[in-house]
Amino acid sequence: MTADSVLDSERAHLDLARTCLVTMRDAAERIADYGVDALASEALGRIRAERLAALEIDPHAPPFFGRTDNDITEGTAANRSGVETFHIGRRHIRDPAGDPVVIDWRAPIARAFYRATSKSRMGVTLRRRFGFHAGALSSFEDEHLDRGEESGLDSNLLRGEIERPRSGPMRDIVATIQPDQDDLVRAQLDESLCIQGAPGTGKTAVGLHRAAYLLYTYPERLRRSGVLVVGPNAAFLSYIAQVLPALGEGGIAQTTVDELVGHVPVRAVEPDEVATLKGDPRLATVLAKLVRSHIRKPVDDVLATVGDKRYRIPEYRVRRYVDDARRDLGDTLRWGVARDRLRQQLAEDVRRQREDRGGAPSDSETAKVARSKPVRAAVDELWPALDPANLLIRLFSEPELLRRHGGDLLSEEEQQTLLWAKVPRTARAAKFSAADAVLIDELHGLLNSADTYVHVVVDEAQDLSPMQCRAIARRCPLGSVTVLGDLAQATTAWAPGAWPVTLEHLGHPKTEIRPLTAGYRVPGEVLELANRLLPHVAVDVPPATSIRAGVDALTFVASAALVSAVQDCLSREGSVAVIVADDRAEAILQRLRDAGVEAATLDSSEVTDDTAASSFAEDDTPSGDRPATASDPNETPEIRVTVVPATAAKGLEFDSVVLLEPAAIVAAESQRVAGLRRLYVVLTRAVSRLVVVHDEPLPSELIAA
Incomplete structure (x- = not known):
């Protein structure tokens, strides 16, 4: 075929892809709600909105950017040549009969577009890249891998796309992903990665494209429990905001560390040495000891009244309930949940006493006992409600309290550094620093459970303090992480300066550290x-x-x-x-x-x-x-x-x-x-x-x- 005939054929396929994409979107808009019930209607509405967002048509992004011709074992009546053709694009597009017109770049069959070489063809005989101008297909470039032809980065179209002028928000790089990047993008969900990337190597793009790949590959697990992207600042989040939607993925939580721990307003700036000390992991132990110090030893029986009868819960049984909660605290139990459990255990004790006397108390009656004034008063005495901000104020305002819980961990000089010169009257009047907010989040984590995610992407991670790392780790206790950064660009005073230290505090000490060294941005x-x-x-x-x-x-x-x-x-x-x-x-x-x-x-x-x-x-x-x-x-x-x-x-x-x-x-x-x-x-x-x-x-x- 001549170059002009190839272009005509590919332009016809481009028109077909665009038409099919419009048809798919129209079909999604016509999804009917038969009004089974409110819950079903809400779920259907959410699914339809997500589907429409995924099919959003970007006039500046062509439906496909590449193609592979693959060997097939046996030719068919429709394809006697024994070659199967796949056009690769940002999302899957099918025709009305259900046959694929464009293959999603994340599909397993598309991997060969990025990874095939003349020495390892992965079944590919031809790789074709397309050039576009003003949305129109204007050129193409072929690599006949079965003939040993391979352009690599010498490809004019590839280099042209890499060096294409850009402005505005960050765009996706699906057309230019390189083999070393693709290997990281397609890492499995259970695998945590730390990508040490020099300037301009694409580490941020790799992290975002990995999130898109995981959402495509593990939709049920990730759409239910979510993906979190943590960036260094709001400008960064604004910059990357359109990358995932452009790839057909939405609903991903994006935040900064400051927003993640934003339980209190930050109104103070403190010297680096103070912030560094507050970011030290020893403070986690101090705070845990501070919280535990509020557990009281039972000294009296608990009396509960049901109707005109009184029931006594002996002190030794109350002590056992408290000891059980103390033992589980931190590992499987948060402070607030322990309070609820203790109230329920006291109410269940009364239930058993009533049953022993021949009664048949209902669940609602037992719940009423748990809410009764004597039981609530006993729990407030033994396991009081705590406020994180007020706890931190007390710790940094009372020298004896700080010495009691941190004396074996912090020097006298360090304790003096942490103490506030002026004690605020209330938490609302306190001028907390950014490092204080992280400590308050640590206390929140000890007292209550946080929202959790199956996968977290952390960018500029080299600048995080150990305590900031712990804040992120609490949001991903059982999942995996993609950690992005460059140790050579660590500029905060509290940066550990070594990936193993950061990964330890992120809760993933065995994470593999993978370097990216091929730079595309810096001359x-x-x-x-x-x-x-x-x-x-x-x-x-x-x-x-x-x-x-x-x-x-x-x-x-x-x-x-x-x-x-x-x-x-x-x-x-x-x-x-x-x-x-x-x-x-x-x-x-x-x-x-x-x-x-x-x-x-x-x-x-x-x-x-x-x-x-x-x-x-x-x-x-x-x-x-x-x-x-x-x-x-x-x-x-x-x-x-x-x-x-x-x-x-x-x-x-x-x-x-x-x-x-x-x-x-x-x-x-x-x-x-x-x-x-x-x-x-x-x-x-x-x-x-x-x-x-x-x-x-x-x-x-x-x-x-």
Whole structure:
């Protein structure tokens, strides 16, 4: 077949797929509710809404992006060639007869599209990739694996898709998933993974696509008990919000750690050393001892009245009930459940006494005894109701209480560090810090059960404190996790700095650590420079390599050339950032404005939310240059230059980055290793080019041997 005839045939199949998708959606809209009962109607409505959301038609996403021709053992009347063709897309599409028109990328048969090679064909004779322009199929590229033809990353269409300009929220990468990524995406539900990914290797995308794969493969288990995605901040969650819906998956809980533990408002900021101490796992033991200290030993019988008769529950039996609850507390029993059980045990004791006397008490009568004033008073005395926020206030306000429960774990100096100078009158008046909120969540976990999930995806996990890890672990006590991060980018003072420690506190100590080292976002020259810091910031992290060499990707100039360097970046396409040590941001902003450069700070009102979403959010997936955005000449000119304090650069990306005085960024941190990690982060924010502006000597760790 000629290239034109192939395109005509594939365009006809594309039209068929689009027509069938519309038909499937119309059929879902016509699902009838026969009004059996309210519960059935509610369930049907939910199923129909989920189905319609999964079939939502995105005009910018073609129904398929690839195809495989597979060997079959025997030809059929309809297919004498012995080849079976599968078009691969974001969701399954069938024709009215029920035959597949497009295969979901997660289906087992689609795996060969990502994994087949000329040496291991997996039954594939031909792999075809498609190019699209404005929604129309415009080109194709074939790999005849049975002839030994294999393009790999040299595929023009694959590289073109990888480097396609992008803006706005993060998009899926189903068309460009590489074999090392696919191996992680298709890991089984019972397998926990820790993905150590260098900048631009696609670790975030891999984690999200794994969630989509698990939802497809284990629908009953996961739709019933759920998947939770934990991100570092609200901007990140907004950035990734459309990835899973674009893959036909919705209803996944997405939150930040702060939202997860948001039982109290956070209104205080404390020094790093205090936050680090509060994030120490020893505090979990202190809090558990504090809670247990409220259990009282019975000293009297409990008297319960039923009608005109009184029943005595002997002290020794009450003590046995309390001891049973104390023994189970923490492992199989939460404090609040133990209170309910103790009330029920006392009521059941009365039931047995009434039965021994020939009575026949009903369940409702026994429940009434459990709610009676004497029983409630006894339980309140022996096993009182506790409030997490008030407990923490007492612990950090009463030196003797802290010494009693933490004296064997915390030094005198550490105890003094934790004590509050000013004691709030009420929990509502207290100014809790973010670290306090995590401790309050720990107390909530001791007192009451939390919502749980079968699978949790945790991004930027290298920055979590042990206590934050425990908060996440409580939400996934029996399931699996996908842990994403980069130890070289750990910038919080409380970060453990080692995956085994983090995984231990996440409750999955045997999780396999898998590296991703092929970088798609950061140009090779820039990545090579950043990799020089790895031996000094994360010895066990393998260096990343880049598939993108970049054009004029790395240059060094003197500080006098700052403005001209920025203007040169503005002459090219895309966004521009000037990253500086925090205390120099305002001065550099003013210097640029004095030189006539339209610039804004990262948090300036002059930067719109849309601009922030399109230019500043790091797409930890393959990326290329972005085109400049056309603007109306009558409107205010778009501000393309953003002055970014170094501590705010994490998670962001820009087409061009002008980095001012690396030595000052390192010196701004309290410890040199922390400064070098900060420098590693800012060095890897550039998508296309990095200009290093300096007069001060570069950090010695950055200079090649």
